[in-house]
Amino acid sequence: MTTDRTVTEPIDGGETATIVSDIAIVGGGLAGSLAAAVLARAGHRVALVDKRAVYPDEFRVEKIGGHQLELLRKLDFLSALDGVACRYDRVLNIREGKVVDVSVGQAYGFPYADLVAMARSQIPDPSSLIVDEVTAISNSDDVQHLELASGRRVTARLVVLATGMAGVLGYKLGIRRRVLAERHSVSFGFTIARKDRSPFDFEALTCYGERTADGIDYLSLFPVRAGMRANLFMFRDPTDPIMRELRREPEATVLRLLPGLQSYLGDFRVTDRVQNWVMDLTVVEGHLQPGVVLIGDAFQTNCPAAGTGVARLLMDVDRLCTEYVPRWLMTAGMGREKISQFYSDRDKIAADQQSLKMARFRQALTSRNxxxxxxxxxxxxxxxxxxxxxxxxxxxxxxxxxxxxxx
Known part of the structure; x- marks a missing residue:
């Protein structure tokens, strides 16, 4: 690692500048922001490039629990999570209006934008976030060059692509996305409250689908600061009219699909816009390249119903940023032989395979008749x-x- 801490060096005294870093991270969502924080806290020069200074309110990850919390604790983010999320410890699980069991264990609910903001707040130097857009990447066995929309440039020994499912930059590098299951699942997110403003009689609740024909895996209700958040996961054709009904008349449609919920929710209403997301299961090919590594959804997408996406993302961040990058930077070069070590990591491979296995299991358990x-x-x-x-x-x-x- 070089000792020069200069982040921006002018070129020829003009307006164009070259930003010099050890690692350039493209994409400032959860994966990129967590990776930037871990690497910067370890003393590496990091340039996190994202076109948004403040991440927008998008429907993505909204709850974390179980093994995911162990990984967050290992990466030293758990105390910061406490400051932006609502903790809950008991989940009432029901099906056909009857209690299946009660899950006990620490979990958190939050808006995704708050989670990203938390991760970014852990980056020691705020100037590490470069609000710009990467238009091109030139990679090699030694130094990587990024062109930005503003005309600036970034040089780095390693580029981390954390661009989610946006594959334009990867495509320019010859990286292709292979679809394993098109339109695998549909997810809905919205917030509910009782009309009389009284609290619900549960801390959190999961209601499982009652009929295979409905294609409903489960509805998860959990607290966030704005109220009781609802995540509905389905395996159903996204063009089905029921999707439009869920957006237009969410209260009546949810109770029609899950009648056993009525006695638990009482007279309730949806208090915000109903958001939805259609997910393809995909993996990338042609990704083993010098100087560039992909993490999170940029490498492989996940089924939201399976709940494995954050665990995969955290495993990527942990293995790459605490194990491989520090070691790679100690020696010259950034060729394929180094990059392949991350993709061949036993824990990473296991997390990737488990994610796909659970995606297929949840779909079959929900829909196969x-x-x-x-x-x-x-x-x-x-x-x-x-x-x-x-x-x-x-x-x-x-x-x-x-x-x-x-x-």
Missing amino acids: DIGWDVRRRLHFLRRSLAHRVDQMHPGWLGRVRGALRA
Whole structure:
């Protein structure tokens, strides 16, 4: 790592400038902002390039829990998350109006824009964020060159593409996206409240779909600062008229699809705009290139219903930024042999494969109506319900068994 901490060096005394860095990160969403913070806190010169100074209010990741929190704690972001998110510890899980079980464990709800802002706030030097747009990348075994829309340039030893599903820059480098499952799932996000403004009788709630024909995996309700947030995950044709009905008449449509919810929600209303997102399952090809590495959705997309996207993203950030980049910068060059180490990482590969496996499992468990999957679906919920009943009679039993299995 060089000792010169200068970020911007003028060229020929004109308006054009070259920004010199160790690592240039393209894309300032969650993946890019977390990576920038981890690397900058370790003392590396980082240039995070995004066209937005403040990330917009988009419907993306809105809750985190379980193993994801362990990774955030390892990367030292958990205390900052406490400042922007709503914590909850119990989730009531229901199906057909009946309690399946209760999930107990620390979790957080938040707007995605707040999560990105939290990650950016952990970057020691705010000037590391360059509000601009990358128009071209020239990569090599040594130094990488980025052209910006403003006319400025960025040079770096390594470029991290954290551009999500926007593949224009990758396409220019010969990186292609292969579709594994087109229009795999549809997600909806909105906020609800009771009309009389009284609180709901649960801290958080998950309601699973009742009929395979509806294609509903589950509706997740959890607290955010603006109220009770709802995430609905479906495996259904995005052109189906039900999608339009969910946007126009969300209250009536949700209760028609999930009638067992009525007694838990009471007289409620949707308090903001209904947002939705159609997700393709994709992976990239041609990505092993000198000086460039892809993370998060830029490398592989995920099924939102499976809940594996953030875990994959955090695994990418952890392995790349704490293991490989520091080691790569200690020696000359940034050829394919270095870049391949990250893509061959055992933990990364396992997270990627698990994400695709869970995506296919959630779709089959929700939508397949053959006898084999019908039996499997019934057994899935029966096992959960029985375990819950036993745990009610012998509190702590389930936790002790799970702890023993992990040991």
